[in-house]
Amino acid sequence: MNLEKVRNTAIRLMRQHGLTDYTFKWDKAVRRFGSCNGRTKVITLSRPMTQHETNERRVINTILHEIAHGLDFRNRGYSNHDAEWKRLAKSIGCSGERCSSGSGVDKSQFMKWIASCPNCEKKVYYARKTKVDKACGSCCKKHNNNRYTSKYKFNWELNPKVVKYR
Structure with a gap:
């Protein structure tokens, strides 16, 4: 996927959902697609996994997944994958599922x-x-x-x- 397009989409969605105090960064993770740190207010996506992902909807869902963690952390001071987080995630357009490692990414590349x-x-x-x-x-x-x-x-x-x- 085009990294600049994904970055711009992530920032736009973060603003749209009220996470204006959060920053977006790339990381080098190869065992997870995204992360959200509510204390440092940083959402990251894996650069290698994003580069090799072919399903745009999966990338957007991952961004929304991490935004839901940011919103949940803001509301409760912590976040996990419980029913409250799932309700919040679905309300912003995320599937509400934990992201799986069985994505369409060709892992032989990284x-x-x-x-x-x-x-x-x-x-x-x-x-x-x-x-x-x-x-x-x-x-x-x-x-x-x-x-x-x-x-x-x-x-x-x-x-x-x-x-x-x-």
Whole structure:
């Protein structure tokens, strides 16, 4: 998506809903799309996720989601995803749902690690390499009665699209 257009939309929506004392910033998050800090009055969106998002409505919904947190914080001094927040979110045009990581973003473009199954060759993208062994859930389920086995333990490699080798 066009970052300047998204930034302008975010600022316009923040003003429209009365968050004139809030600022908008980009961040480098890869595990969440947006955030709202009611104490510092800052709403952020993930630059890498926004750049690779293809669904404009999802971006606008995320902006509205974070604005709802700002309004909720102003009203109550805290914010979470309870019924009060959900009512407020829906009243400003947000879906009222917690945003999911299952968006239309191609994570291969910005996640640092690739975990590959030695059996089915499925690739899963991660921001960080896990400290504990992980195995392919599909293969463990299909071939080992849904139980972990090192036979399907992921092989880890740095993502060449993200990590530039010298």
